Amino acid sequence: MATSYGPLSVWAVIVAGGLATFAIRLSFIHLFGRVDKVPPWLERALVYVPAAVLAALVAPDFAPESATLAALVSPEIVGGVAAVAAAWRTEDVLWTVAAGMAGLHLARFLL
């Protein structure tokens, strides 16, 4: 899944993403005294952004290719289930990635 974008496009994304992120970080730190609070409606929406965006990002990576039972036991799904279990137990990135990689390779070996 290597990108076919050229260096200029990739750098454009990096710079635009970086500037926007810096603007978000600086926003209230810079403006404090004029604007001192995130509007309540925005704060309320932001609470659900991580769950929604991360789920939308990750779901297509694990979606089975067909709606059959056999497609549900792909190595990726085994790894994903192991990772979710580890994340739930430990809430730790290291253990989650380790469990997911172990599940993936074990399933590739066994299936």
Next chain:
Amino acid sequence: MDSRLPPDLREGVRDTLPLLLGIVPFALVAGVAGVEAGLSPLQTVGLSVVVFAGASQLAAIELLGQDAALGVVVLTVVVINLRMLMYSASIAPYFRDLSARVRAGCAYVLTDQAYALALARYAGERDSDRGSTTRRPYYYLGVALTLWIVWQAGTIVGVVFGAAVPDGWRLGFAVPLVFLALLVPAVSDAPSLAAALVAAAVAVAGAGLPFNAGLIVGAVVGVVTGIAVDEWGIRGASGSGGGGSSDGSAETDRTGGH
């Protein structure tokens, strides 16, 4: 550590060390994933230096690897980092006496962890009334700069490692695994679970759409679902909604500015 450094700075560094166990593998993945997605080593490290926000970096890498529309990649980075608006607003009172340049520097290194540690400390200091304003950024910078250095070093190691490892190891699979590691704790109650499930379903259904519309629409519909379930849940539980959800306790009492 050099004892000439301000004590607050050293304490910040010290308090950050346990967190590095979680940060280092994340940074390694950011480096490995960049190379796997076809970014050059310099671009991968550049992403870490310029953006310096892990989840959004991995999202950008993942989407670039899929040749998603460039605007969608940037938009996704922005959406993932929007939570920093809350950090910025919440920590701003402690930085208000600093010069514009120092404030800009503090803003650049603002992360989840730096925010969480510094705010816990500043809130405690205010209670015991011992903090002197001039020293305030030192603790924050001790935390934030430690994280910055380790993040960059970890990315570089990941780039080198990722380039050397055979494809059969499937290291690129670590990217969705990191998203899962972040997603699971983010799903803490019924509204956030609903937000995640709906977002995932819409994203899968729309996976073939152009411009990664499935991702964008899924995220938006997910957030709306979370708000709707929250609203409905409060009404269902307490009849006339007592003003805001239960996790509003972190809200600090800010005055002035008008």
